[in-house]
Amino acid sequence: MTAVSIDGVWKYFGDYPALREVSFTLERGACLALLGRNGAGKTTLLRILAGLSKPGRGSVTILGADARAEETRRQIGVLGHGIGIYEELSAVENLRLFARLYGLSNPTKTAMEWLDRTGLERVSDGLVREFSRGMRQRLAVARAFLHNPSLLLLDEPFTALDDRAIAVLQTLLNDARREGRTIIMSTHQLREALELASDVALINRGRLAYRGERTKEMLDDPSWLYRNYGEA
Amino acid sequence: MRTKVILALCLIAGAILAWNLHTMFLSVPDEANQGAIFRIIYFHVPAAITSFAGFYVAMFCGLGYLANRNLRLDSVAAAINEVSLAFASITLVTGSIWGRIIWGIWWTWDPRLTSYFICLLMYFGYFMLRRGIDEPHQRARMSAVLSIFACVDIVIVWKSIEWFRTQHPGPVLSIRNGGGMAPGMEAPIWWNLVALLMLSTALILIRTRQQTMQHEVETLRRYAHAY
Amino acid sequence: MTQAGSIEITEKPRAAAAPRARAGFLRQAFAVAAKDLRSEMRSKESVNASLSFALVILLLFSLAFDPGSDQVREIAGGLLWLVFAFASALILNRSFARELVNDCLDMLISSPISAAQLFLGKAMANFVLLIVIECLCLPVFGIFYNVTWARRFGLLFLVLVLGTWGLTVIGTLFSAMTVNLRLRELMLPTLVYPLIVPVLMGTIQLSMLLINGEPIGQDNQLWFRLLVAFDVIFTILSVAVVETVLVG
Numbered sequence: 001m002t003a004v005s006i007d008g009v010w011k012y013f014g015d016y017p018a019l020r021e022v023s024f025t026l027e028r029g030a031c032l033a034l035l036g037r038n039g040a041g042k043t044t045l046l047r048i049l050a051g052l053s054k055p056g057r058g059s060v061t062i063l064g065a066d067a068r069a070e071e072t073r074r075q076i077g078v079l080g081h082g083i084g085i086y087e088e089l090s091a092v093e094n095l096r097l098f099a100r101l102y103g104l105s106n107p108t109k110t111a112m113e114w115l116d117r118t119g120l121e122r123v124s125d126g127l128v129r130e131f132s133r134g135m136r137q138r139l140a141v142a143r144a145f146l147h148n149p150s151l152l153l154l155d156e157p158f159t160a161l162d163d164r165a166i167a168v169l170q171t172l173l174n175d176a177r178r179e180g181r182t183i184i185m186s187t188h189q190l191r192e193a194l195e196l197a198s199d200v201a202l203i204n205r206g207r208l209a210y211r212g213e214r215t216k217e218m219l220d221d222p223s224w225l226y227r228n229y230g231e232a
Numbered sequence: 233m234r235t236k237v238i239l240a241l242c243l244i245a246g247a248i249l250a251w252n253l254h255t256m257f258l259s260v261p262d263e264a265n266q267g268a269i270f271r272i273i274y275f276h277v278p279a280a281i282t283s284f285a286g287f288y289v290a291m292f293c294g295l296g297y298l299a300n301r302n303l304r305l306d307s308v309a310a311a312i313n314e315v316s317l318a319f320a321s322i323t324l325v326t327g328s329i330w331g332r333i334i335w336g337i338w339w340t341w342d343p344r345l346t347s348y349f350i351c352l353l354m355y356f357g358y359f360m361l362r363r364g365i366d367e368p369h370q371r372a373r374m375s376a377v378l379s380i381f382a383c384v385d386i387v388i389v390w391k392s393i394e395w396f397r398t399q400h401p402g403p404v405l406s407i408r409n410g411g412g413m414a415p416g417m418e419a420p421i422w423w424n425l426v427a428l429l430m431l432s433t434a435l436i437l438i439r440t441r442q443q444t445m446q447h448e449v450e451t452l453r454r455y456a457h458a459y
Numbered sequence: 460m461t462q463a464g465s466i467e468i469t470e471k472p473r474a475a476a477a478p479r480a481r482a483g484f485l486r487q488a489f490a491v492a493a494k495d496l497r498s499e500m501r502s503k504e505s506v507n508a509s510l511s512f513a514l515v516i517l518l519l520f521s522l523a524f525d526p527g528s529d530q531v532r533e534i535a536g537g538l539l540w541l542v543f544a545f546a547s548a549l550i551l552n553r554s555f556a557r558e559l560v561n562d563c564l565d566m567l568i569s570s571p572i573s574a575a576q577l578f579l580g581k582a583m584a585n586f587v588l589l590i591v592i593e594c595l596c597l598p599v600f601g602i603f604y605n606v607t608w609a610r611r612f613g614l615l616f617l618v619l620v621l622g623t624w625g626l627t628v629i630g631t632l633f634s635a636m637t638v639n640l641r642l643r644e645l646m647l648p649t650l651v652y653p654l655i656v657p658v659l660m661g662t663i664q665l666s667m668l669l670i671n672g673e674p675i676g677q678d679n680q681l682w683f684r685l686l687v688a689f690d691v692i693f694t695i696l697s698v699a700v701v702e703t704v705l706v707g
Binding site: 298350353354356357360361364365370373374377378380381382384385388389391392393395396 | 629632636637639640641642645646649650652653654656657660661664681682685688689692693696700703704
């Protein structure tokens with residue numbers, strides 16, 4: 001079953017194409033490592049998938065529906081560059097808010113559960129502005145996962161995470177893979193990503209330069225892809 | 233082809249305006265109450281109608297952009313609004329001059345002039361907004377939305393200022409003179425309107441061409457910087 | 460490895476988090492409004508700034524217009540709404556700007572709530588904040604300008620509500636529009652003030668009458684109708700275009 005289907009997507013900023021004729025599909029339960037240099041178009045693509053912007057041309061189908069459809073957004077979890085949590089609210093208030101926005105039936109219970117899972121149960125009533133960076137990152141991860149999304153979109157998730165947060169995220173990602181959720185992860189951290197990934201895609205100057213399964217070769221030599229398909 | 237059209241429009245408009253000037257000054261007698269200055273109405277009213285029509289046409293172009301995301305429509309909308317803004321300024325200036333000569337004051341809070349002034353402010357804001365957004369599609373979207381709000385609001389502003397001013401009567405520029413113009417005297421207004429519409433079309437065509445070229449230059453710049 | 464404790468996979472988390480069928484439209488808008496209000500109550504940044512600004516303007520007006528004179532007492536209603544209009548700019552500007560911190564705006568847009576719910580939630584929060592500020596300004600205004608505004612407070616409050624909603628709806632939409640612009644603080648007032656002229660005219664007229672204790676005659680009732688019409692038209696228009704403005 002196809003989780004994500006991108007067909008002939010172009011994204012223009014003015015007349016400049018940030019994405020050019022990008023097409024690929026991703027099966028349910030797969031984990032895609034989205035590679036590419038800075039400025040290649042990875043974030044642009046992820047934002048389109050997250051429903052934050054519309055493609056100039058082409059179509060995007062997620063879980064059988066349009067990216068902006070309400071049902072689709074309910075099943076997507078996003079972890080972007082910004083952590084997406086409110087400084088003036090407490091940890092539990094943040095998670096409760098997002099639980100409500102995602103239509104969960106018991107927001108408080110879910111919020112407390114996820115604070116547990118990310119090791120933040122003791123600071124549940126603390127305001128986020130007083131948290132350390134690592135705590136905020138773990139809270140962000142909780143926010144992205146708490147509605148049990150079928151599709152996870154992660155934009156350079158391992159960047160700037162401390163050890164504890166990385167551990168939490170890796171556990172959750174492994175669980176997600178085991179539970180058959182679909183993951184798309186853009187990254188510069190080749191090793192961590194390639195370990196988790198089942199599929200690989202390389203974006204080069206807005207074009208899809210490579211799309212295939214993650215092979216043992218790639219795992220052994222992470223820069224293989226860049227050497228063979230990236231720019232010089 | 234396009235250049236020929238622009239040239240043709242300008243020439244015809246110029247001819248009509250010249251002929252009208254002749255009519256206005258030589259054939260039409262001075263108006264009983266206002267003297268020579270009433271001739272300014274022959275520019276004031278057509279300019280007003282042209283600018284108003286322009287703002288609404290531009291709003292529809294904006295809606296067209298929202299429907300099919302064609303940046304061309306946004307260029308046209310912006311060009312129309314620019315030209316309309318110029319004609320709105322002419323409306324205000326001619327109205328102000330008329331007021332000065334008739335009433336001795338440069339500005340009267342006459343309902344129509346005040347509404348025009350607010351319209352002017354809205355479209356100054358429109359162009360400020362456009363300058364503040366670099367990304368063309370975002371600029372087009374926001375301009376279209378602002379255009380819709382401005383056009384819907386203008387109607388409400390117009391009505392409410394009329395009510396406001398009828399409660400606080402002051403000097404009123406009744407340019408229409410109660411509609412009591414003799415038939416012979418009205419004709420130049422309509423001819424001038426035709427001339428101004430042609431002129432504005434020519435200006436819009438020129439502006440649109442300039443904007444298209446600007447887009448191309450910006451695109452080339454982006455390419456150059458990206459690589 | 461991690462303090463997250465034993466991770467029970469599969470069943471448990473999924474059952475507990477089963478989404479219920481579409482929470483009410485307004486309920487989620489209220490969740491957004493509550494979040495904004497809670498944030499604001501904790502930091503009180505916008506409210507303090509706005510209130511200080513309002514007081515400063517009242518002071519400045521007292522320098523320009525002699526507060527003791529009868530004429531000023533007559534136009535006091537107008538001055539009041541000028542104060543409200545200026546002070547509201549601070550609140551309205553913050554409305555969407557506060558979402559830029561930590562990219563929260565992206566999270567809201569990518570969540571299942573519609574842009575309309577997000578907009579209404581923010582508008583409701585702004586409305587509450589503005590009404591609070593206005594109610595705090597009234598007594599101060601009464602003292603500075605020696606006017607008794609409580610004479611016909613019921614109707615005055617109605618004018619406050621209708622006028623403030625008009626301000627709020629336009630201001631919140633344009634806050635969304637200008638959120639990513641570098642000249643946001645300049646743009647918002649420039650764009651909003653011409654558009655809200657009808658609201659200000661209506662509220663100024665009505666406030667002047669009510670503060671002076673005069674009856675609202677037949678001819679002045681049209682101002683109420685104007686305010687209601689403005690509110691309805693622009694609420695509908697704003698809700699219709701907000702998705703285009705935010706996502707595009």
